[in-house]
Amino acid sequence: MTEEIVASFDYQIEKDDFKIAGSASSHIKKILKQLGLPNPLVRRASIIAYELEINLVIHTVGGAMHLEVHPNCVVISTEDMGPGIEDVDQAMTEGYSTANDTAREMGFGAGMGLPNIRRCSDEFSIRSTFGTGTWIRSEIHVG
Amino acid sequence: MKLREIKEILNAECLTDDDCLDHEVDFAFGSDLMSDVLAFVDENTLLLTGLVNPQVIRTAEMMDINQIVFVRGKRPSDSTIRLAKANGIALLTTKEILFMACGKLYEKGLRGVPIV
Numbered sequence: 001m002t003e004e005i006v007a008s009f010d011y012q013i014e015k016d017d018f019k020i021a022g023s024a025s026s027h028i029k030k031i032l033k034q035l036g037l038p039n040p041l042v043r044r045a046s047i048i049a050y051e052l053e054i055n056l057v058i059h060t061v062g063g064a065m066h067l068e069v070h071p072n073c074v075v076i077s078t079e080d081m082g083p084g085i086e087d088v089d090q091a092m093t094e095g096y097s098t099a100n101d102t103a104r105e106m107g108f109g110a111g112m113g114l115p116n117i118r119r120c121s122d123e124f125s126i127r128s129t130f131g132t133g134t135w136i137r138s139e140i141h142v143g
Numbered sequence: 144m145k146l147r148e149i150k151e152i153l154n155a156e157c158l159t160d161d162d163c164l165d166h167e168v169d170f171a172f173g174s175d176l177m178s179d180v181l182a183f184v185d186e187n188t189l190l191l192t193g194l195v196n197p198q199v200i201r202t203a204e205m206m207d208i209n210q211i212v213f214v215r216g217k218r219p220s221d222s223t224i225r226l227a228k229a230n231g232i233a234l235l236t237t238k239e240i241l242f243m244a245c246g247k248l249y250e251k252g253l254r255g256v257p258i259v
Binding site for chain 1: 192
């Protein structure tokens, strides 16, 4: 990753706010398109951003999402204030979900989110402390 | 298959501008689980769903899905329709249940998204 930053944006994501959930990801998609990045990359980044954003809405007390575009990579990361993931390996397993009924009524909670983020990323890392919060970083290589 | 033909097959009503009926789709995906749409759908796909909340539109936007058929006579709110229009997403609604809607389109030659 080079030090040069082409674009950088921060978003605050609120817990349980399904009305505006997705607006940060929508902005990220528009920025990446405006920068002229290739469509398949924009699509992967959009999926990552949206899954991360929905995770913040559903599973956390709220948190921040950050976009950083470098000449050779796009980095999307989130940091929340809790409650953290008790068993990260289990959370990374397809089909495992702790989503509540409201999230399920919205069409989420199939236990596909984190595995899908990892699948769309070239580099993926997750750190979580149960009782404190979770930090996730996803990187997509350009070119 | 053109959206105009899909509208006729499903006896559907168009909730957005009629010029979107010229959209051409390659595949279809029927699901009420947006998590699965995010995990399985490829480009230029028709989404059939019974969910009508704004997250369906957001999901479609992220996946470059430009057309959605709401089944079981479901109809989204005006604000959700506006969100779709702002993103160039065509919306149809049909009284058919998901199973019948998918069956009728399959019978006419439309195929499902290939799952790897």
